[in-house]
Amino acid sequence: MTMSIIEQIEKQAENERAYNIIQDEKGVPIKMWTKGVPVDEKSKDQLLRTAQMPFIYKWMAVMPDVHFGLGATIGSVIPTKGAIIPAAVGVDIGCGMMATRTSLTASDLPDNLHGLRTELERLIPHGMTKTRGGGRDRGSWENPAERVDAVWAELAADFDFICAKHPRLKNTNNRKHLGTLGTGNHFVEICLDEHQQVWIMLHSGSRGVGNAIGTYFIDLARKDMQKHFINLPDKDLAYLLEGTEHFDDYWFAVGWAQRFAMKNRELMMEAAIKALGIIVPKPFNAKLEAVNCHHNYVDKEEHFGQEVMVTRKGAVRARLGEYGIIPGSMGAKSFIVRGKGNQESFCSCSHGAGRVLSRTAAKKLFTVEDQIAQTEGVECRKDAAVIDEIPSAYKPIEDVMKAQSDLVEVVYTLRQVVCVKG
Numbered sequence: 001m002t003m004s005i006i007e008q009i010e011k012q013a014e015n016e017r018a019y020n021i022i023q024d025e026k027g028v029p030i031k032m033w034t035k036g037v038p039v040d041e042k043s044k045d046q047l048l049r050t051a052q053m054p055f056i057y058k059w060m061a062v063m064p065d066v067h068f069g070l071g072a073t074i075g076s077v078i079p080t081k082g083a084i085i086p087a088a089v090g091v092d093i094g095c096g097m098m099a100t101r102t103s104l105t106a107s108d109l110p111d112n113l114h115g116l117r118t119e120l121e122r123l124i125p126h127g128m129t130k131t132r133g134g135g136r137d138r139g140s141w142e143n144p145a146e147r148v149d150a151v152w153a154e155l156a157a158d159f160d161f162i163c164a165k166h167p168r169l170k171n172t173n174n175r176k177h178l179g180t181l182g183t184g185n186h187f188v189e190i191c192l193d194e195h196q197q198v199w200i201m202l203h204s205g206s207r208g209v210g211n212a213i214g215t216y217f218i219d220l221a222r223k224d225m226q227k228h229f230i231n232l233p234d235k236d237l238a239y240l241l242e243g244t245e246h247f248d249d250y251w252f253a254v255g256w257a258q259r260f261a262m263k264n265r266e267l268m269m270e271a272a273i274k275a276l277g278i279i280v281p282k283p284f285n286a287k288l289e290a291v292n293c294h295h296n297y298v299d300k301e302e303h304f305g306q307e308v309m310v311t312r313k314g315a316v317r318a319r320l321g322e323y324g325i326i327p328g329s330m331g332a333k334s335f336i337v338r339g340k341g342n343q344e345s346f347c348s349c350s351h352g353a354g355r356v357l358s359r360t361a362a363k364k365l366f367t368v369e370d371q372i373a374q375t376e377g378v379e380c381r382k383d384a385a386v387i388d389e390i391p392s393a394y395k396p397i398e399d400v401m402k403a404q405s406d407l408v409e410v411v412y413t414l415r416q417v418v419c420v421k422g
Helices: 005-016 041-050 114-123 146-165 207-227 245-279 359-365 368-374 384-389 397-403
Strands: 020-022 030-032 060-067 074-080 096-105 187-193 197-204 289-294 296-303 306-313 315-317 323-326 333-339 348-350 408-421
Touching: 020 041, 041 060, 041 074, 060 348, 060 397, 074 315, 096 245, 096 323, 114 187, 114 245, 114 408, 146 245, 187 245, 187 333, 197 245, 197 408, 207 245, 245 289, 245 296, 289 315, 289 323, 306 315, 315 323, 323 348, 323 397, 323 408, 333 397, 359 384, 368 384
Parallel strands: 030 060
Antiparallel strands: 020 030, 060 074, 074 306, 096 197, 096 289, 187 197, 187 408, 296 306, 315 348, 323 333, 333 408
């Protein structure tokens, strides 16, 4: 059947755009920077449900690393006015990346990098031990160092203020998780850029206390919906209305958790620099360039002349000239990028490669031998417990970067040589 003139014009416009658009009759448009990368139907359905919320501002933006997530689709940018969805921010509040360029080069590193990985693992608590009878979780501090306690002192008063109104948050992993890595896809890496310069890069968030804050307020939002008989397309879309007590308390708590996450990464970076200094006796500068950015968070920003709340669930802010970090998987490239300030995306970009396989599916499909082959040349764990992080569980990072070429420009391309996983 021959296309009409209008259909031909619409098709041409679609081809010229950097993004695709999906929409149903119930919701706002969803602009998706996903050309050349796979998007599963489950994620599309989840996005379309979120787009039905009446307080979404203009449209939603979706990054090329998009995949189905708990609470909200990972890789989504959700601008709102008058309300906020705690489950869209999620429970890993303030999760993000930090990277710093050093004056060292590849030739300064030892031939065998196992000692460097061991030193990083020694100085940065990582992983998790399920304990009974009061035993210490190996992913937390037994006795936090003076430096950790000094940073906690900056956060303690506001945390006490939160707990005075919400006592259930008091008995959480907070001070003893500050400066620790966690599990899953959180990591500490030593990388080399295209000039053979040594970088330290790490990924973590607000740890146990952020999880507790997120879980607690998600539950409060759901109870508010039940109290006011509000029907939702999905229970995870339970929201808090601006001006209410729960909204104000959540806004304060989520901001605090985001500060905790930022400080958490800074402390780990200090420890990683120390580890590098122990293994490489040569004096070096570790502060040539540094980036510290969230990719699971909410903030107030101005877009199209209006102040709006922007929730980025697995997305990085990319205002004009603003630096960000887009990591690949354990065996792939990572990128230090500079934002192009694309208003259509609410000045955002992806936060990584994005999964194509769930953790369970990856463990069923791949073997330890596959993990060894796909992480060749990287000093890292290669055992069965980390198969869920195998590179093949993620989208090709090159395709992801190509799909968002109008959102960011690449400043440095990194490849990891050491990777510490929880």
